[in-house]
Amino acid sequence: MAAFAPFTGKVVLITGASDGIGAELALLLARQGARLALAARRVDLLQALAERIRRQHPAADVGVWRVDVSDEFDCRRLVATVVAQYGGLDVLVNNAGVSAHGYFEQVSDYSYYEQVMRVNYFGAMWCTREALPHLRERGGLMVAVSSLAGKIGVPGRTAYSASKFALAGFCEALRAELRGSGVDVCVVFPGVVATDTRVNGFGPDGRPLGESRLREEGAMSAQECARQMLAAMAARKRELVMTGKGRLGLWLKLLAPRLVENMALKALKQTGR
Numbered sequence: 711m712a713a714f715a716p717f718t719g720k721v722v723l724i725t726g727a728s729d730g731i732g733a734e735l736a737l738l739l740a741r742q743g744a745r746l747a748l749a750a751r752r753v754d755l756l757q758a759l760a761e762r763i764r765r766q767h768p769a770a771d772v773g774v775w776r777v778d779v780s781d782e783f784d785c786r787r788l789v790a791t792v793v794a795q796y797g798g799l800d801v802l803v804n805n806a807g808v809s810a811h812g813y814f815e816q817v818s819d820y821s822y823y824e825q826v827m828r829v830n831y832f833g834a835m836w837c838t839r840e841a842l843p844h845l846r847e848r849g850g851l852m853v854a855v856s857s858l859a860g861k862i863g864v865p866g867r868t869a870y871s872a873s874k875f876a877l878a879g880f881c882e883a884l885r886a887e888l889r890g891s892g893v894d895v896c897v898v899f900p901g902v903v904a905t906d907t908r909v910n911g912f913g914p915d916g917r918p919l920g921e922s923r924l925r926e927e928g929a930m931s932a933q934e935c936a937r938q939m940l941a942a943m944a945a946r947k948r949e950l951v952m953t954g955k956g957r958l959g960l961w962l963k964l965l966a967p968r969l970v971e972n973m974a975l976k977a978l979k980q981t982g983r
């Protein structure tokens with residue numbers, strides 16, 4: 711077990727734990743002896759992850775829940791059943807998310823804008839609403855995974871940026887409301903992380919894109935992203951903005967917004983689409 715292990719024995723619910731950053735975070739938390747509730751739609755992947763955790767840590771307390779966070783009832787049922795099974799909740803990690811790419815004027819089916827909002831914003835809001843009374847009981851922590859695209863509007867990502875700004879704004883307001891309650895809110899803003907998120911995300915026709923349209927060279931690994939996230943959670947930080955370049959971008963946005971637009975356009979593989 712890790713030497714500094716603030717999550718030992720803590721009940722941690724992670725949405726979007728079947729793959730990518732959420733799965734890596736689960737593996738790190740398992741090393742600390744956290745009691746894990748892993749949730750997503752692909753139960754086969756969740757079960758494989760739970761088995762891997764049990765192989766590595768035979769005493770691990772890990773359960774698997776199927777949830778579609780775009781459905782309010784599902785979110786409420788998820789939190790309620792996790793709390794019933796574990797007797798409470800210490801940490802909610804709102805990590806489930808879907809990506810979307812396509813220049814706004816080239817989008818042919820706008821219905822996915824609503825779905826992106828439901829997954830990336832409403833899902834987190836619904837889970838948080840259900841979890842808050844339980845987090846209050848334990849002086850718990852709510853974590854949300856936004857994106858640098860939730861701090862800086864990114865070309866080709868109008869649907870995604872809007873949803874991640876919404877999530878960040880919700881968290882900022884909630885954090886202020888919760889002051890003195892013992893519950894902290896930690897928002898994570900990753901840059902480009904090497905996962906399948908862009909491949910699985912929506913394209914301009916509303917179907918899965920099937921490829922990444924970002925330059926992926928130099929992407930952070932999902933393991934490193936999860937490691938930085940865990941450190942921020944342990945320190946109960948308000949925000950974690952990832953990469954020096956990301957933090958520089960935030961300053962530059964105040965001073966020279968056009969320059970930041972140029973940088974964002976450069977990061978796209980294909981401009982003009």
Ligand SMILES: NC(=O)c1ccc[n+]([C@@H]2O[C@H](COP(=O)([O-])OP(=O)(O)OC[C@H]3O[C@@H](n4cnc5c(N)ncnc54)[C@H](OP(=O)(O)O)[C@@H]3O)[C@@H](O)[C@H]2O)c1
Nearest residue numbers: 726728729730731750751752778779806807857903905907
């Ligand atoms: N990778 C990046 O560059 C990057 C950068 C900034 C922010 N982020 C954010 O980081 C988070 C994790 O993404 P990732 O990069 O690890 O991508 P990923 O590997 O595609 O993981 C996304 C996770 O979200 C789950 N998910 C998607 N739709 C869902 C739904 N309707 N209900 C329940 N779960 C759902 C997926 O599980 P199922 O498909 O099994 O449901 C999967 O476990 C997301 O919020 C993403 O927006 C990623």
